[in-house]
Amino acid sequence: MLELAILGLLQESPMHGYELRKELAAKLGAIRAAISYGSLYPTLRRLQAAGWITEAAGTPATAEEVPALTSRRGRVVYKITAEGKERFAQLIAQAGPETYDDTGFGVHFAFFARTDQATRLRILEGRRRTIEERREGLRDVLGRAAERLDAYTLELQRHGLDACEREVRWLEELIANERSGRAPAAPRPGVADGPRDNNSPPPPGESRKERP
Amino acid sequence: MLELAILGLLQESPMHGYELRKELAAKLGAIRAAISYGSLYPTLRRLQAAGWITEAAGTPATAEEVPALTSRRGRVVYKITAEGKERFAQLIAQAGPETYDDTGFGVHFAFFARTDQATRLRILEGRRRTIEERREGLRDVLGRAAERLDAYTLELQRHGLDACEREVRWLEELIANERSGRAPAAPRPGVADGPRDNNSPPPPGESRKERP
DNA sequence: CGTGCGATGTATCGGTCCGATACATCGAGG
DNA sequence: CCTCGATGTATCGGACCGATACATCGCACG
Numbered sequence: 198m199l200e201l202a203i204l205g206l207l208q209e210s211p212m213h214g215y216e217l218r219k220e221l222a223a224k225l226g227a228i229r230a231a232i233s234y235g236s237l238y239p240t241l242r243r244l245q246a247a248g249w250i251t252e253a254a255g256t257p258a259t260a261e262e263v264p265a266l267t268s269r270r271g272r273v274v275y276k277i278t279a280e281g282k283e284r285f286a287q288l289i290a291q292a293g294p295e296t297y298d299d300t301g302f303g304v305h306f307a308f309f310a311r312t313d314q315a316t317r318l319r320i321l322e323g324r325r326r327t328i329e330e331r332r333e334g335l336r337d338v339l340g341r342a343a344e345r346l347d348a349y350t351l352e353l354q355r356h357g358l359d360a361c362e363r364e365v366r367w368l369e370e371l372i373a374n375e376r377s378g379r380a381p382a383a384p385r386p387g388v389a390d391g392p393r394d395n396n397s398p399p400p401p402g403e404s405r406k407e408r409p
Numbered sequence: 410m411l412e413l414a415i416l417g418l419l420q421e422s423p424m425h426g427y428e429l430r431k432e433l434a435a436k437l438g439a440i441r442a443a444i445s446y447g448s449l450y451p452t453l454r455r456l457q458a459a460g461w462i463t464e465a466a467g468t469p470a471t472a473e474e475v476p477a478l479t480s481r482r483g484r485v486v487y488k489i490t491a492e493g494k495e496r497f498a499q500l501i502a503q504a505g506p507e508t509y510d511d512t513g514f515g516v517h518f519a520f521f522a523r524t525d526q527a528t529r530l531r532i533l534e535g536r537r538r539t540i541e542e543r544r545e546g547l548r549d550v551l552g553r554a555a556e557r558l559d560a561y562t563l564e565l566q567r568h569g570l571d572a573c574e575r576e577v578r579w580l581e582e583l584i585a586n587e588r589s590g591r592a593p594a595a596p597r598p599g600v601a602d603g604p605r606d607n608n609s610p611p612p613p614g615e616s617r618k619e620r621p
Numbered sequence: 622c623g624t625g626c627g628a629t630g631t632a633t634c635g636g637t638c639c640g641a642t643a644c645a646t647c648g649a650g651g
Numbered sequence: 652c653c654t655c656g657a658t659g660t661a662t663c664g665g666a667c668c669g670a671t672a673c674a675t676c677g678c679a680c681g
Contacts, residue, residue, distance in 0.1 A: 622681100623680105623681095624679105624680095624681090625678105625679095625680095625681105626677105626678095626679090626680105627676105627677095627678095627679105628675100628676085628677090629674100629675080629676075629677100630673100630674080630675075630676100631672105631673085631674085632671100632672080632673085633670105633671085633672085634669100634670090634671085634672105635668105635669095635670095636667105636668085636669090636670105637666105637667090637668080637669105638665105638666090638667085638668100639664105639665085639666080639667100640663105640664095640665090640666100641662105641663090641664095641665105642661100642662085642663085643660105643661080643662085643663105644659100644660085644661085645658100645659080645660085645661105646657100646658080646659080647656105647657085647658080647659105648655105648656095648657090648658100649654105649655090649656095649657105650653100650654095650655090651652100651653090651654090651655105
């Protein structure tokens with residue numbers, strides 16, 4: 198998941214670790230707190246070793262002139278490579294079970310603007326399925342096993358059930374919108390309407406690799 | 410977290426691993442899927458080593474009579490010890506930051522029937538604080554950084570914000586109920602009303618250790 | 622003028638938990 | 652008889668977290 202998120206963010210612009218963490222927090226704030234450095238840095242190294250990202254020195258070249266005490270660690274800016282973009286495309290398109298759990302779905306959803314419509318639909322439906330199953334499980338417990346559980350536990354289940362029902366409804370809307378070819382969200386007049394800026398989902402065409 | 414959950418469940422009755430996992434899934438179904446065996450068994454061993462739980466052979470004694478091929482592994486039933494109960498009481502009462510994240514709060518809440526009222530209140534308020542902060546973060550992003558983000562990401566934030574607002578309201582209700590001395594949940598006429606069964610929260614008295 | 626403090630920035634370590642996998646028993650049904 | 656699904660215990664590698672350490676920089680306050 199982290200791998201996918203990093204690749205996705207670096208596609209928007211090169212960044213160093215600290216920045217990456219902040220952007221991640223902004224983009225995924227709805228689903229997870231903030232990525233830990235204990236995950237981030239090792240992952241960056243892994244991605245670099247795999248050739249999916251490369252360093253792009255902060256204050257570049259002029260190398261020699263900073264011998265400095267204790268080796269002067271500067272910020273390291275990473276940028277995505279062509280292979281990295283391919284890797285991202287591959288990760289974003291394939292959906293396993295982990296694509297439908299809370300975190301996995303959140304990350305995929307956050308990059309829907311870079312995902313083709315068929316995949317978006319597939320993922321939304323898979324997520325719906327997952328939540329429907331969770332919902333049925335909760336209903337079962339609240340029905341069949343209710344007298345075995347104390348009032349607090351039951352209240353927790355009720356709250357969870359409510360959240361499931363809400364999310365299913367949300368997903369239904371998104372799926373309907375998706376099918377109708379309309380852009381993302383619920384009808385929100387006045388926003389994202391003008392031909393104002395970039396990164397909206399690709400206007401219902403297709404998505405090539407690059408090569409403009 | 411797992412440690413707390415296991416100790417809590419074993420307080421209700423002795424169980425073996427498989428059972429533990431199922432009960433855990435039923436009790437915590439609202440917040441997490443199902444605990445992995447890869448966590449469960451090592452944790453059981455850890456708890457046993459610490460003296461907080463002990464084995465209580467399934468089909469006990471008569472030991473000799475099953476030499477069997479490949480050492481005949483039977484189900485291992487665990488029960489909590491006196492030290493284990495102390496440990497549980499200690500864990501359930503102290504609240505650090507991890508008590509307020511989604512999983513931690515869920516586990517604590519699921520055992521509120523074994524938690525004294527002051528602690529319940531403290532935890533509910535801490536959780537509220539945490540969610541309010543998450544909510545403010547989302548509002549910030551939706552306000553200040555909105556034009557930097559694509560429509561899908563924004564929709565994700567909106568959904569998350571909605572969930573936060575809902576949860577805060579839910580917590581407010583629970584806190585109000587808690588303060589008014591009333592039992593657990595929202596007014597649900599007809600349920601958990603009669604002097605029907607056990608494990609409700611200790612009627613607003615106190616909670617001693619045991620020694621009846 | 623300095624000095625200390627909070628934001629920025631990189632990095633490691635131990636620990637928790639997950640997912641895949643393996644293997645064994647047992648009852649029901651074809 | 653034999654397979655299949657539920658029950659049941661167990662391990663291993665990997666993902667991610669939380670605490671911690673350390674270095675730089677700008678600026679507010681004395």
